[in-house]
Amino acid sequence: MRVVILFDSKTSGGATEKLIDSIGLKLAESGASVEKAKCKSNGDYSFVKNFDVVILGAPIYYLMVSSELLGALLQSNLKSCLQHKKIALFLTCGSPELMANILYLPQLKLNLIGSNIIAERIFAPGELSDQSVIAQYVDELKLAYEK
Numbered sequence: 067m068r069v070v071i072l073f074d075s076k077t078s079g080g081a082t083e084k085l086i087d088s089i090g091l092k093l094a095e096s097g098a099s100v101e102k103a104k105c106k107s108n109g110d111y112s113f114v115k116n117f118d119v120v121i122l123g124a125p126i127y128y129l130m131v132s133s134e135l136l137g138a139l140l141q142s143n144l145k146s147c148l149q150h151k152k153i154a155l156f157l158t159c160g161s162p163e164l165m166a167n168i169l170y171l172p173q174l175k176l177n178l179i180g181s182n183i184i185a186e187r188i189f190a191p192g193e194l195s196d197q198s199v200i201a202q203y204v205d206e207l208k209l210a211y212e213k
């Protein structure tokens with residue numbers, strides 16, 4: 067399984083990047099090859115064709131999914147490059163999960179209607195370094211990929 071994690075964050079080495087490293091490590095331990103790339107709203111995402119699974123992840127700032135990821139979905143060729151791909155989503159935020167599911171996750175999912183989303187997860191602050199929660203997300207992704 068070849069996985070690329072496309073992410074955005076305004077914080078270099080912050081919560082999102084640390085989480086990505088943990089997710090990447092868990093996937094690599096299970097035999098996947100994993101790369102990560104930071105989103106740019108005007109990027110060229112043709113390279114996504116080289117991967118089986120694309121993980122999209124970002125933090126929430128001021129009630130919105132971080133702008134470069136959202137911008138990439140709205141403005142670049144990312145959405146078309148994701149067609150026929152297996153996609154996993156995650157968000158990091160300070161809000162409770164219920165609120166995040168209602169307010170934040172749809173910002174991504176409305177741009178991915180018709181896509182094959184195989185896993186999704188909100189990581190609350192207390193879960194960012196919780197290895198069991200991260201393992202659960204990775205297991206869900208792997209199971210859905212193998213189906």
Ligand SMILES: Cc1cc2nc3c(=O)[nH]c(=O)nc-3n(C[C@H](O)[C@H](O)[C@H](O)COP(=O)(O)O)c2cc1C
Pocket residue numbers: 075076077080081082083125126127128129130158159160161
């Ligand atoms: C400037 C700023 C604005 C934020 N706004 C929100 C928000 O509106 N809703 C929320 O749930 N969390 C909010 N958060 C919390 C972040 O989403 C959370 O801490 C995230 O893990 C930060 O990721 P990062 O370290 O990669 O930047 C905000 C954090 C910052 C720094």
